[in-house]
Amino acid sequence: MELDEIYELHVNDLYRYLYSLSKDHFTAEDLVQETFYRAFITLDEREITNIKAWLFKVSYHAFIDFTRKRKRYIVSDQLENIEPKGIPPEKSPEKQFIEKESFQQLLEDIHSLNDKQKNVLLLCDFHKLSYKEAADILELNINTLKSHLLRGREKMIAKIQKRRERDERER
Numbered sequence: 001m002e003l004d005e006i007y008e009l010h011v012n013d014l015y016r017y018l019y020s021l022s023k024d025h026f027t028a029e030d031l032v033q034e035t036f037y038r039a040f041i042t043l044d045e046r047e048i049t050n051i052k053a054w055l056f057k058v059s060y061h062a063f064i065d066f067t068r069k070r071k072r073y074i075v076s077d078q079l080e081n082i083e084p085k086g087i088p089p090e091k092s093p094e095k096q097f098i099e100k101e102s103f104q105q106l107l108e109d110i111h112s113l114n115d116k117q118k119n120v121l122l123l124c125d126f127h128k129l130s131y132k133e134a135a136d137i138l139e140l141n142i143n144t145l146k147s148h149l150l151r152g153r154e155k156m157i158a159k160i161q162k163r164r165e166r167d168e169r170e171r
Helices: 003-022 025-043 051-070 093-111 115-126 131-138 142-170
Strands: none
Touching: 003 025, 003 051, 003 115, 025 051, 051 131, 093 115, 093 142, 115 131, 115 142, 131 142
């Protein structure tokens, strides 16, 4: 498969993953470009069997390198309108606002988890990578990955239930 085809297939998933890690549109775009730059350099030398998992691993390491260079994590309160392919744009403004607000609350809940739980949850639940692929990306044992995933899911469920209860009381 050519790099152009790989780019078309995976750019949106990588952008959403990097955006969920960095919470910044421009940083995510830069890291996507860095990921494909690294892919361009490496793909000629090696034969990679599972390109999606490999790209997520490269993007994760690009993100780690970026955060190490910056020495601090900047959180932006602005969210860009992220719309996956295939969804019609003819939604009402109210519906778009509610979806954006819900998405923002979900991101805040995810970012309240520790780094391992957050990364495992994003890779396994949002990007549908297998346990083995996610474990390879994060350089974890599969059982350790499963325990981080279980704890992260439990914390997310508890946070969502708390918010629902609070919303019900406010009605």
